[in-house]
Amino acid sequence: MNKGGPIIIIEDDLDDQEILTDIFKELDYKNEIIFFAEGEKALEYLTSTDVEPFIIFSDINMPKLSGMELRAKIHENEDLRLKSIPYLFFSTSAEQQHVVDAYSKSIQGFFVKPSEYKEIKKTIKTIVSYWETCVSPNYVK
Numbered sequence: 001m002n003k004g005g006p007i008i009i010i011e012d013d014l015d016d017q018e019i020l021t022d023i024f025k026e027l028d029y030k031n032e033i034i035f036f037a038e039g040e041k042a043l044e045y046l047t048s049t050d051v052e053p054f055i056i057f058s059d060i061n062m063p064k065l066s067g068m069e070l071r072a073k074i075h076e077n078e079d080l081r082l083k084s085i086p087y088l089f090f091s092t093s094a095e096q097q098h099v100v101d102a103y104s105k106s107i108q109g110f111f112v113k114p115s116e117y118k119e120i121k122k123t124i125k126t127i128v129s130y131w132e133t134c135v136s137p138n139y140v141k
Contacts, residue, residue: 001084001136002052006032007128010042010058010067011090016113020057023121029128039065043073052083055131057090060098067091068098071105084136088127 007029011017017035024033031054036042039062046053056074060067071087074080088109089102102110109127114120 003054005052005054006034008034008053008056010036012037012062023124039070053085056085056087060091075105086131
């Protein structure tokens with residue numbers, strides 16, 4: 001986990017992308033924020049770059065490659081798995097089967113997007129703060 005790396009957000013809803021952009025600007029993190037509207041594009045980026053992201057926030061329901069399918073592909077890729085990138089679902093709903101499936105694919109968190117702006121901001125701040133404090137196998141000093 002590279003705490004200075006970009007924060008990847010995989011979200012196909014443009015309104016949610018705009019809200020998250022505003023929130024990350026307000027929170028003033030130094031990490032670059034990179035959005036992908038499709039899981040396939042995110043996977044292409046992750047497998048073709050040497051950049052090690054800090055965190056991946058992923059929606060579940062997306063066109064072409066769902067968040068679950070993307071997580072499975074990342075987990076099956078040894079190079080990506082060794083980067084120890086926290087993979088979190090940040091979705092508008094949490095069906096019981098989605099949560100069970102997600103944790104069976106070794107995700108690091110499943111969060112339901114709050115409906116209010118200030119609650120979304122509070123949730124993002126809590127998540128990022130947790131991972132800034134956490135250590136991972138690749139970055140223990």
